[in-house]
Amino acid sequence: MLLLMCVPAIIFFVVFNYMPLPGAWIAFTNFNYRDGIFGSPFVGFKNFEFLIKSGQLWMLTRNTILYNLAFIVLGNLLQIAIAVMLNEVRLAWFKKVSQAAMFLPFFISSVLVGVIAFNLLNYDTGALNALIRQTGGDPIKIYSTAGAWPLIIILVHLWQSTGYGSIVYFAAIMGIDRSLYEAATVDGASAWQRIRYVTLPSLKPTFIILVLFSLGGIMHGNFGLFWNLVGNNAALFQTTDIIETSVYRMVLAQNNFTTSTAVGLYQSLFGFALVMTANWIVRRINKDYALF
Amino acid sequence: MPSSELAGPIETEGVGLGPAKPRAIKLDGSDMVIRSISYLTITLFALFCLLPFVLMLSASLSSEAAIMKSGFGILPKDFSLAAYEWIFKAPRQIIGSYVVTIVMTVFGTAIGLFIISMTGYALHRKDFPFRNHISFFIYFTTLFSAGLAPTFLWVARDLGLRGNYLAVFLQLLMTPWLIILMKNFMRTVPYEIIESGKVDGAGDFRIFAQLCLPMMKPALATIGLFLALGYWNEWYLSSLYLGSTVEFKPLQYHLYNIINTANALRNSVAGSNVSVTALPSNTLKMASAIVATGPILLLYPFVQKYFVSGITIGAVKG
Numbered sequence: 001m002l003l004l005m006c007v008p009a010i011i012f013f014v015v016f017n018y019m020p021l022p023g024a025w026i027a028f029t030n031f032n033y034r035d036g037i038f039g040s041p042f043v044g045f046k047n048f049e050f051l052i053k054s055g056q057l058w059m060l061t062r063n064t065i066l067y068n069l070a071f072i073v074l075g076n077l078l079q080i081a082i083a084v085m086l087n088e089v090r091l092a093w094f095k096k097v098s099q100a101a102m103f104l105p106f107f108i109s110s111v112l113v114g115v116i117a118f119n120l121l122n123y124d125t126g127a128l129n130a131l132i133r134q135t136g137g138d139p140i141k142i143y144s145t146a147g148a149w150p151l152i153i154i155l156v157h158l159w160q161s162t163g164y165g166s167i168v169y170f171a172a173i174m175g176i177d178r179s180l181y182e183a184a185t186v187d188g189a190s191a192w193q194r195i196r197y198v199t200l201p202s203l204k205p206t207f208i209i210l211v212l213f214s215l216g217g218i219m220h221g222n223f224g225l226f227w228n229l230v231g232n233n234a235a236l237f238q239t240t241d242i243i244e245t246s247v248y249r250m251v252l253a254q255n256n257f258t259t260s261t262a263v264g265l266y267q268s269l270f271g272f273a274l275v276m277t278a279n280w281i282v283r284r285i286n287k288d289y290a291l292f
Numbered sequence: 293m294p295s296s297e298l299a300g301p302i303e304t305e306g307v308g309l310g311p312a313k314p315r316a317i318k319l320d321g322s323d324m325v326i327r328s329i330s331y332l333t334i335t336l337f338a339l340f341c342l343l344p345f346v347l348m349l350s351a352s353l354s355s356e357a358a359i360m361k362s363g364f365g366i367l368p369k370d371f372s373l374a375a376y377e378w379i380f381k382a383p384r385q386i387i388g389s390y391v392v393t394i395v396m397t398v399f400g401t402a403i404g405l406f407i408i409s410m411t412g413y414a415l416h417r418k419d420f421p422f423r424n425h426i427s428f429f430i431y432f433t434t435l436f437s438a439g440l441a442p443t444f445l446w447v448a449r450d451l452g453l454r455g456n457y458l459a460v461f462l463q464l465l466m467t468p469w470l471i472i473l474m475k476n477f478m479r480t481v482p483y484e485i486i487e488s489g490k491v492d493g494a495g496d497f498r499i500f501a502q503l504c505l506p507m508m509k510p511a512l513a514t515i516g517l518f519l520a521l522g523y524w525n526e527w528y529l530s531s532l533y534l535g536s537t538v539e540f541k542p543l544q545y546h547l548y549n550i551i552n553t554a555n556a557l558r559n560s561v562a563g564s565n566v567s568v569t570a571l572p573s574n575t576l577k578m579a580s581a582i583v584a585t586g587p588i589l590l591l592y593p594f595v596q597k598y599f600v601s602g603i604t605i606g607a608v609k610g
Contacts (some may be wrong), residue, residue, distance in 0.1 A: 001497065002414040006410075006414050006422075008410070008413050009410075011432065013430055016462070020443040020447075021442070021444045024438050082334065085333055086330070088326055089327075099600070101339075103343065104339055104341055108589075111527050115581050124363075125364060127363060127364040129363065130362060130364060130365065138578055158340060159340065191322070246442075248440065251444055260440065260441040264439020264441060264442070265439070275435055
């Protein structure tokens with residue numbers, strides 16, 4: 001009976017996740033629609049060679065990993081800071097209202113995030129350039145300045161994810177034994193010392209786990225965010241193109257199934273190796289925290 | 293840490309009022325500083341989170357001419373409802389999008405929630421022999437996937453779901469992460485309850501539906517909200533599988549198309565010095581954005597209570 005209850009989920013994952021797996025063979029073929037996946041001519045590693053020689057694979061890997069590292073490091077620091085400060089707040093209504101406000105960006109679609117960014121940043125009517133004009137400065141053409149985008153994308157990511165992410169840390173703080181704080185106070189610890197010697201050390205396990213888990217996903221980008229902020233704007237690709245956006249473009253705009261499958265397979269294998277490594281590290285630190 | 297400093301400011305707060313409150317911690321200078329910094333920073337960050345929404349709302353309520361002249365601002369310039377009137381003048385498309393999105397969200401959330409909680413329940417039962425195998429079978433899909441192109445070919449070509457709402461609806465039903473989250477939640481149900489159900493002769497499904505589910509309100513609210521957000525905010529699968537083949541596009545994909553028309557224009561003039569005055573109406577875009585987003589934001593206050601406690605329990609790994 002319990003097995004029967006799992007059947008819908010099993011069917012779901014077989015149909016949508018396991019059945020497409022053999023299709024990864026496309027990466028080694030010169031795929032054409034008529035002959036299908038296994039009828040198309042086999043070309044070995046040609047598709048990969050092309051990607052490596054063009055330098056595209058390197059650029060995509062670099063961008064994907066650097067963005068994710070920035071998201072992981074800055075994201076966690078900001079989330080911890082917000083959680084610690086939220087713990088200092090005593091007014092219940094203030095806690096509720098501010099949390100609701102910080103949560104709001106998490107609730108909107110990435111399409112809308114793109115719209116909002118455009119409102120702030122575009123040349124003619126953007127709020128930022130309106131402000132610059134009012135103060136007598138020269139407006140900036142942000143949508144053709146590649147160098148500005150790492151900062152913008154990171155800021156938008158933090159804007160959207162911090163409120164939500166800080167809950168996990170806040171929950172961890174709520175779980176700290178209150179007597180530790182009382183003992184520290186009796187010992188004459190200042191508020192800062194209580195944070196430094198009680199709160200932060202207690203957050204260490206949560207921090208390590210969250211970071212290691214996100215390291216496993218470092219080859220997977222926040223596709224919706226990148227696509228809606230930058231989209232097809234080739235002027236910015238050097239600093240903004242990640243694996244997922246380039247695969248999406250290849251499939252949807254160019255119907256290029258071979259190269260995109262090769263990139264996808266590379267992403268999966270590389271990501272798989274990273275998860276395994278991260279999991280191995282977690283096991284060595286604390287067996288209980290390991291994924292498997 | 294100095295431990296000899298016992299002569300701090302005398303605590304007068306709880307004196308003589310029965311047992312001291314556990315929270316009654318002395319306030320000295322450093323407390324005040326940290327507390328002030330906390331209030332200030334959180335206020336600023338909360339405003340930073342809200343600001344874009346305010347800009348958007350005010351733009352949607354401004355006149356197009358004022359926006360073109362002086363850009364977006366915090367307060368509406370030259371207050372006007374023209375953009376909203378324009379949307380609802382020919383409401384066929386937007387109403388169609390609403391119907392598609394609402395139907396998908398309601399049924400997707402209900403069906404997804406049912407399957408996820410049922411699976412989570414089975415996987416959490418210690419006496420279920422296949423629990424580890426099935427858990428790994430589900431979890432493995434997050435480790436290794438075929439990628440976009442093979443999945444797309446499989447779903448669109450072999451399953452023949454191109455241009456079919458089912459391609460979007462089915463793929464959003466569940467994720468491994470939500471099932472794992474639900475499994476973690478199930479641990480809050482004491483095993484004695486399941487045991488007692490068994491003793492009373494109830495079947496597994498009956499124990500699940502009548503004993504476990506009623507205790508799972510925070511979990512159902514949290515995961516239901518994630519599912520509802522997924523369906524409501526969906527545009528990606530629609531862009532892949534629906535494209536221009538359906539008359540009524542899901543709400544966010546409809547919005548995406550409105551915006552995208554503008555983006556193409558914007559990119560073609562990005563390098564040049566041409567002013568982008570030919571773009572579709574700015575206020576109209578903002579008003580569409582508000583119309584497309586509003587309902588899911590209105591849902592939030594009702595589930596916030598469950599959501600925070602839900603994340604808190606579910607985040608604990610097990």
